[in-house]
Amino acid sequence: MSETQQIDFTMMYVTHDALRRDVQRLAAAIATGRAGSSSVQAGWANFKAQLHVHHTVEDDDLWPRLYRAIGDDPGRLAMLQEMEDEHAVLDPLLEALDAALAGGDDAVLARRVDELAGVLDGHLKHEESSALPLIQEVLEPADWRGFGAAMRRKQGLKGAAMYVPWIVDGASAETRARFFSALPGPLRIVNQLVFEPRYRRLGLWAA
Numbered sequence: 001m002s003e004t005q006q007i008d009f010t011m012m013y014v015t016h017d018a019l020r021r022d023v024q025r026l027a028a029a030i031a032t033g034r035a036g037s038s039s040v041q042a043g044w045a046n047f048k049a050q051l052h053v054h055h056t057v058e059d060d061d062l063w064p065r066l067y068r069a070i071g072d073d074p075g076r077l078a079m080l081q082e083m084e085d086e087h088a089v090l091d092p093l094l095e096a097l098d099a100a101l102a103g104g105d106d107a108v109l110a111r112r113v114d115e116l117a118g119v120l121d122g123h124l125k126h127e128e129s130s131a132l133p134l135i136q137e138v139l140e141p142a143d144w145r146g147f148g149a150a151m152r153r154k155q156g157l158k159g160a161a162m163y164v165p166w167i168v169d170g171a172s173a174e175t176r177a178r179f180f181s182a183l184p185g186p187l188r189i190v191n192q193l194v195f196e197p198r199y200r201r202l203g204l205w206a207a
């Protein structure tokens with residue numbers, strides 16, 4: 001790929017950071033005995049939905065693009081297999097956390113959320129340090145746009161109405177500006193007028 005055709009990974013990084021942020025919010029809620037509150041339960045449900053969409057579209061669209069591009073290079077094949085394996089490892093951890101939330105034992109919850117935080121952060125760092133550089137090397141900006149389109153198809157308008165304000169929930173002004181600069185202009189206005197006010201009314205994670 002030429003220097004002038006660099007892929008912009010803004011959407012990936014802001015999504016990963018929002019996922020990390022939510023696990024920290026869950027950990028804080030557990031530490032302060034608020035895990036059973038409806039706002040925390042709603043925040044957790046949204047986190048699981050966002051993670052599911054993110055990983056499903058990576059599995060169904062992004063990794064296949066990479067598989068097609070890398071041929072039979074054993075090291076690269078092994079790394080992609082690790083991405084898929086790491087996604088699969090997260091599902092039972094989410095189920096274990098659901099069971100712990102239903103059980104209501106704060107000590108169990110604290111262990112479960114620590115485990116999830118470690119495994120999720122390890123996976124996201126691995127993806128950022130290994131998969132993204134490979135994407136930059138072997139895919140074209142058109143592939144990245146195709147992946148973005150697959151993400152939007154999966155989300156639909158209803159999904160976008162949650163995803164956009166969820167990403168910028170508590171984000172710095174710099175992150176907010178970077179995120180919106182990577183989106184079509186009108187989405188910023190729609191978010192400001194419609195998505196964000198509605199999202200705020202949901203009060204996800206609120207104390």
Ligand SMILES: [Fe+2]
Nearest residue numbers: 012054058127
């Ligand atoms: Fe990702």
